[in-house]
Amino acid sequence: MTDSSNWRGESQAGATVNASQIDQFQRHSGIGSSITIRDVVKTYGNFRATDQVSLDIEPGEFITLLGPSGSGKTTLLNLLAGFQRLDSGEILVDGQRIDQVPTHKRGFGMVFQSYALFPNMTVSQNVAFPLRMAGADRATTDRRVAETLEIMRLSEHAQKSPSQMSGGQQQRVAIARAIVMRPKVVLMDEPLSALDRRLRESIQIEIRDLHQTIGSTILFVTHDQSEALTMSDRIAVMDAGKIIQIARPAEIYRHPKTQFVASFVGESNLIDAEILQRSGNTVTLKNRAGYVFQAESRDAASAGRVTVLVRPERITFSNDPMANAMPATVTSALFLGETLRIEVQVDGGDRLLIRCTDLASRPLPAVGDRLHVGWGADDCWVLT
Known part of the structure; x- marks a missing residue:
């Protein structure tokens, strides 16, 4: 189990997390976790959403699951997050099985397609929410929120409500909330799909820069090839519940293995x-x-x-x-x-x-x- 799950477990038992504990957590999280997905199967009736999927992700790597609707990419992300239970196979993080660990104890950051912000909270309060749930003290929470807002270029919007912000700004708040605990793994489920093209391209670069800053392992789901090519260390192209090819962006684009990959990417x-x-x-x-x-x-x-x-x-x-x-x-x-x-x-x-x-x-x-x-x-x- 990751440090973050231990931290959350302590908070649920009533302990207060102080500044030294959070700083220690941040040092441990300087690089992301390794993830191993082995022969994962998820079925819905006769339909196999993921079909014997295997994938090894290095610590701190940015992996994109790319594919059309129904290819299995979001199902695989949900299995990793713990939102769904796999039928067979296993998922390991840093060598430890987590497919039986409850979602809230996996310690992952999560960014959804819908921003999922609390409308009655300010930007600062939204970002502080995970720290409050972990029982962090006020001084530590204020410092970590300020640091994270600075990283996401949101400091001047700290006291605004989500309704006072643009879609791109709201998405940056959602990302800030996901990384404020400095999780070793961040999962992103098509977070840019609701944005217009110019804004989407801008935030793509911001997410890539953010990845280099925080060092977390990022698993990003999209059907947009330009997002995958722009941000990823490697791209896993999926179709019909299988990974058809996984490689670096240039390799996927220049040397696709199949006609499907060639046609879908570019x-x-x-x-x-x-x-x-x-x-x-x-x-x-x-x-x-x-x-x-x-x-x-x-x-x-x-x-x-x-x-x-x-x-x-x-x-x-x-x-x-x-x-x-x-x-x-x-x-x-x-x-x-x-x-x-x-x-x-x-x-x-x-x-x-x-x-x-x-x-x-x-x-x-x-x-x-x-x-x-x-x-x-x-x-x-x-x-x-």
Whole structure:
């Protein structure tokens, strides 16, 4: 059981937690806990919400569970939090089983999608609530609340009520309340989904900076790929109750294992091609239009048909013929501010999406324009 659960247990027995005890707890919590999830199954009737899920999380790591609705990510978070009981498997924190430990004794910080703030309390009172429940003395509570509000850039709002604050500010208060005890584990269930895009992007950076400041292990649930790519040390992509791939953001994006991961994380051009030959991890392929190109591959196959991923930003184009390029016709062209979004139809072949940075020297193509498009071996990836 973690230090925080012992602390809460003492408070429930009527003990008062003094400043030295909290400072000691903070020192012990300088780095987060390790989490081990082994063969976890949770069913609802005939539906398996989590299906033999296993996951090892290092102390202080930021892990994102990413997937569509119904993929099992929130169920897995709830099992870890203790809101639901698993049917089989086990969950360990710092090597100790916690799947039979009551929720309030696990000592985790929790940030919900709905801010769940007390409307009749000020910001300071909301943040102080966990310390009060733990029996902390007034001086210690005031100091820790002030420190946490400073971290979350909320000091000037300390005496406001939640109704006087914007959605982004309220979410920061909810995060402050979750971390005021300096828990070793913080669980976040789609906390940014109710915010607009610009505010969401801003708080993504704040959460990432917060993680580096407090050192807690964070398990973050989202269906938003940009959140996962921005904040995570590793991303676990889930579908149908299983973890399909877990890896660092760049690996997930550049080298997805399956078509599902390739399509769910980022925009994708999926090209059907035939392997002509292999040399190490590089294969030579030919698409339906007869275009011969090379791609990276970790699969051992040296023949047969495969699906190749080319990200839209990896495709180059020119009005003039290029070496190893295919002629294509523009079917759509949109100006999106900092980027251009262009769709083309390759002669005798695939429809491709291209994204590129807007340059003053490169005008937006018009529908019907003829272009030449291509990519290098490092720009595409053979899916398994």
